[in-house]
Amino acid sequence: MELAPERDRPRTLVLGIGNILWADEGFGVRAVEAFHRRFRTPDGVALLDGGTQGLYLVQHVTDADRLLVFDAIDYGLEPGTLRLVEGDAAPRFMGVKKLSLHQTGFQEVLSAADLLGRYPREIALIGCQPLDLEDWGGPLTAPVAARIEPALALARAVLRNWGVEVVPREVGEDEPALLGNDLDISAFERRQARG
Amino acid sequence: MTIQTPNGFSLDNAGKRIVVDPVTRIEGHLRVEVNVDEGAVIRNAVSTGTMWRGIEVILKGRDPRDAWAFTERICGVCTGTHALTSVRAVEDALAIKIPENANTIRNIMQLTLQAHDHLVHFYHLHALDWVDVVSALKADPKATSALAQSISPWPLSSPGYFKDIQGRLTRFVESGQLGPFKNGYWGSPAYKLPPEANLMAVAHYLEALDFQKEIVKIHTIYGGKNPHPNWLVGGVPCAINVDGTGAVGAVNMERLNTVSEIIDRTSDFINQVYLPDLMAIASFYKDWLYGGGLSSTCVMSYGDIPEHANDYSDKSLKLPRGAIVGGNLAEVLPIDLRNPEEIQEYVVHSWYKYPDETKGLHPWDGVTEPNFALGPATKGTRTNIEELDESAKYSFIKAPRWKGHAMEVGPLARWVIGYAQGKPEFKEPVEKVLTDLGLPVTALFSTLGRTAARGLEAQWAAGQLRYFQDKLIATIKAGDSSTANTDKWRPETWPADARGVGFSEAPRGALGHWIRIKDQKIDNYQCIVPTTWNGSPRDPKGNIGAFEASLLNTPMADPNQPLEIIRTLHSFDPCLACSTHVMSPDGQEMTTVQVR
Numbered sequence: 001m002e003l004a005p006e007r008d009r010p011r012t013l014v015l016g017i018g019n020i021l022w023a024d025e026g027f028g029v030r031a032v033e034a035f036h037r038r039f040r041t042p043d044g045v046a047l048l049d050g051g052t053q054g055l056y057l058v059q060h061v062t063d064a065d066r067l068l069v070f071d072a073i074d075y076g077l078e079p080g081t082l083r084l085v086e087g088d089a090a091p092r093f094m095g096v097k098k099l100s101l102h103q104t105g106f107q108e109v110l111s112a113a114d115l116l117g118r119y120p121r122e123i124a125l126i127g128c129q130p131l132d133l134e135d136w137g138g139p140l141t142a143p144v145a146a147r148i149e150p151a152l153a154l155a156r157a158v159l160r161n162w163g164v165e166v167v168p169r170e171v172g173e174d175e176p177a178l179l180g181n182d183l184d185i186s187a188f189e190r191r192q193a194r195g
Numbered sequence: 196m197t198i199q200t201p202n203g204f205s206l207d208n209a210g211k212r213i214v215v216d217p218v219t220r221i222e223g224h225l226r227v228e229v230n231v232d233e234g235a236v237i238r239n240a241v242s243t244g245t246m247w248r249g250i251e252v253i254l255k256g257r258d259p260r261d262a263w264a265f266t267e268r269i270c271g272v273c274t275g276t277h278a279l280t281s282v283r284a285v286e287d288a289l290a291i292k293i294p295e296n297a298n299t300i301r302n303i304m305q306l307t308l309q310a311h312d313h314l315v316h317f318y319h320l321h322a323l324d325w326v327d328v329v330s331a332l333k334a335d336p337k338a339t340s341a342l343a344q345s346i347s348p349w350p351l352s353s354p355g356y357f358k359d360i361q362g363r364l365t366r367f368v369e370s371g372q373l374g375p376f377k378n379g380y381w382g383s384p385a386y387k388l389p390p391e392a393n394l395m396a397v398a399h400y401l402e403a404l405d406f407q408k409e410i411v412k413i414h415t416i417y418g419g420k421n422p423h424p425n426w427l428v429g430g431v432p433c434a435i436n437v438d439g440t441g442a443v444g445a446v447n448m449e450r451l452n453t454v455s456e457i458i459d460r461t462s463d464f465i466n467q468v469y470l471p472d473l474m475a476i477a478s479f480y481k482d483w484l485y486g487g488g489l490s491s492t493c494v495m496s497y498g499d500i501p502e503h504a505n506d507y508s509d510k511s512l513k514l515p516r517g518a519i520v521g522g523n524l525a526e527v528l529p530i531d532l533r534n535p536e537e538i539q540e541y542v543v544h545s546w547y548k549y550p551d552e553t554k555g556l557h558p559w560d561g562v563t564e565p566n567f568a569l570g571p572a573t574k575g576t577r578t579n580i581e582e583l584d585e586s587a588k589y590s591f592i593k594a595p596r597w598k599g600h601a602m603e604v605g606p607l608a609r610w611v612i613g614y615a616q617g618k619p620e621f622k623e624p625v626e627k628v629l630t631d632l633g634l635p636v637t638a639l640f641s642t643l644g645r646t647a648a649r650g651l652e653a654q655w656a657a658g659q660l661r662y663f664q665d666k667l668i669a670t671i672k673a674g675d676s677s678t679a680n681t682d683k684w685r686p687e688t689w690p691a692d693a694r695g696v697g698f699s700e701a702p703r704g705a706l707g708h709w710i711r712i713k714d715q716k717i718d719n720y721q722c723i724v725p726t727t728w729n730g731s732p733r734d735p736k737g738n739i740g741a742f743e744a745s746l747l748n749t750p751m752a753d754p755n756q757p758l759e760i761i762r763t764l765h766s767f768d769p770c771l772a773c774s775t776h777v778m779s780p781d782g783q784e785m786t787t788v789q790v791r
Contacts, residue, residue, distance in 0.1 A: 055315070
């Protein structure tokens with residue numbers, strides 16, 4: 001495995017993957033969306049809603065020295081179980097079982113980055129066990145929605161461990177949402193609330 | 196039992212059944228079952244989408260101006276083309292005119308997607324159906340260099356370069372982590388390339404993986420971000436500001452120059468890497484001309500890339516529009532996406548319910564009500580189907596028909612239509628490829644022809660990118676920097692009832708969105724995507740769709756290694772995400788093959 005070249009300031013990518021149209025499959029994107037709403041990040045840290053871009057995410061991965069991924073992962077545990085997996089173990093969890101619209105298992109994206117000779121030095125995966133992937137257009141289920149907050153705390157701790165400090169935003173700080181056009185979580189889920 | 200289909204095919208399901216599930220390298224929800232005779236020739240084919248789709252469920256009641264953002268999320272591959280089709284549908288419904296620059300920029304976005312998608316498809320989703328990665332380990336780097344230099348001036352071609360690539364590949368294979376190469380049938384007798392051609396192709400696989408990121412920077416510049424670029428009903432959401440004093444993020448001269456430079460490099464890559472590789476690979480497969488299916492009889496294109504803003508006439512569309520039926524290349528028929536008698540979707544073999552399933556429904560009147568039921572001859576259980584019963588319902592894909600005909604859509608359809616119309620920009624490149632390979636025009640109607648058409652279209656798209664980028668710069672220099680029309684932005688200006696249709700030519704074929712707007716909200720939204728056309732099941736009359744037709748009469752070198760099936764289906768660049776939706780909560784497994 002070839003590692004990314006040393007840089008003066010390492011680049012960090014916080015990536016959420018999954019399809020927001022499929023209930024809990026949207027966990028990764030909803031987590032990075034919430035992370036963006038909650039925290040201000042220093043220079044050298046990029047946040048990305050990766051959706052279901054599969055192989056097209058390879059350039060974002062090869063560009064990163066440190067990669068933190070949020071995703072819905074089937075660990076075969078209780079729905080809503082949150083797990084942090086770091087280092088070489090992480091890719092195994094991202095390819096064993098491909099979830100729905102991830103057209104390429106993320107493991108294959110990491111393999112492709114490896115083939116290109118630029119692999120992140122640090123990888124952490126914050127995965128949440130989904131309950132329902134079949135509710136087309138549905139919201140995150142309650143056990144998964146409840147894990148967004150703990151996932152943010154976990155992400156902050158991982159980043160701190162890497163020497164990256166994120167700062168909570170001020171109350172009323174006006175920052176454009178990561179997802180617009182009625183796709184942000186409250187607009188997207190208002191229909192379900194309405195019944 | 197042998198069945199004759201009305202569209203001219205002979206089906207016999209008596210022989211051994213082979214199940215391939217899933218088929219796509221990038222997309223997991225297509226399954227195919229075939230029957231082979233004693234000579235291992237395919238005599239029956241059953242293509243099924245194993246997911247249910249229902250974008251209309253999500254869009255009903257939402258603001259039509261946001262529909263593009265939702266449709267962009269249906270699929271991870273053709274995000275922008277869904278968005279483009281959606282804004283066109285809304286503009287059609289509300290009679291919104293867009294400025295000339297908006298049309299030009301949309302064309303650049305769409306052509307960028309064509310060039311990018313075709314390149315990625317060829318190298319990363321399809322090349323390994325022709326290229327044996329493991330054989331590349333045996334290549335002589337010096338001979339590989341000589342081969343590469345004999346077909347292209349591309350500078351990365353030294354023996355040392357290929358030796359380095361081979362070393363990297365060897366380490367990768369030896370580590371046991373085959374990654375993107377793990378689904379191959381390495382060593383199959385169906386692979387025909389010498390080791391050197393395999394090594395050259397693998398090197399270019401890696402180069403293309405690295406280069407593709409440059410192409411999508413165009414989407415970032417005109418779409419604000421990538422992935423998931425921004426779109427706008429009424430124009431494009433990017434301001435133009437050439438003197439550099441306006442809003443942050445506006446397109447300035449520096450960014451226009453960046454786009455120009457990327458277009459040149461894209462063109463070089465396609466001309467010096469993609470097309471020479473395509474021709475080199477094709478030269479070893481000249482006698483493998485299977486997979487034509489419907490392409491020699493029924494093809495259709497909605498057309499795209501309007502020269503002039505708001506002019507969607509046949510004359511304005513640079514990608515041709517029309518239909519050919521019965522193999523009559525002398526007549527390209529006009530098509531009308533609004534006519535309720537032309538495009539209709541049937542569900543007699545699909546897992547949906549209609550009040551009367553002998554009839555088709557035009558998408559404005561479309562109904563998407565799931566009805567998962569299996570026929571009596573099904574083997575296995577509802578959750579673990581071993582063999583489908585194609586005499587009953589067998590797919591989550593509907594069966595769209597044009598005037599009752601099953602049609603093939605996609606690059607080959609577009610190029611056959613352009614060729615039939617005698618347009619030199621289509622006819623001449625096709626003739627040159629055929630001449631260079633020493634093949635007759637009938638060779639076009641094949642898996643190889645589909646793959647070649649995609650390459651020619653990538654080259655065409657790069658040329659058109661240059662044309663529209665120059666046009667944009669000229670218009671801006673003449674003082675017109677308008678990119679959006681907001682006259683009808685406010686819902687109060689809309690009629691209480693409206694309906695519209697938007698169309699485009701996605702990389703993999705004709706794409707249509709049909710919308711009904713009622714009281715400023717979406718009332719019905721139906722998409723017919725290219726893979727719905729190509730992957731459709733049978734209709735009430737028994738006509739088979741393009742995938743099924745393309746597999747018939749193909750001999751298999753080894754039925755345990757269904758490389759020929761995968762090669763032909765991949766040549767359509769199938770994209771199941773938007774044609775269907777997940778059925779099994781178990782997710783997808785690695786490609787499995789069962790021979791029964």
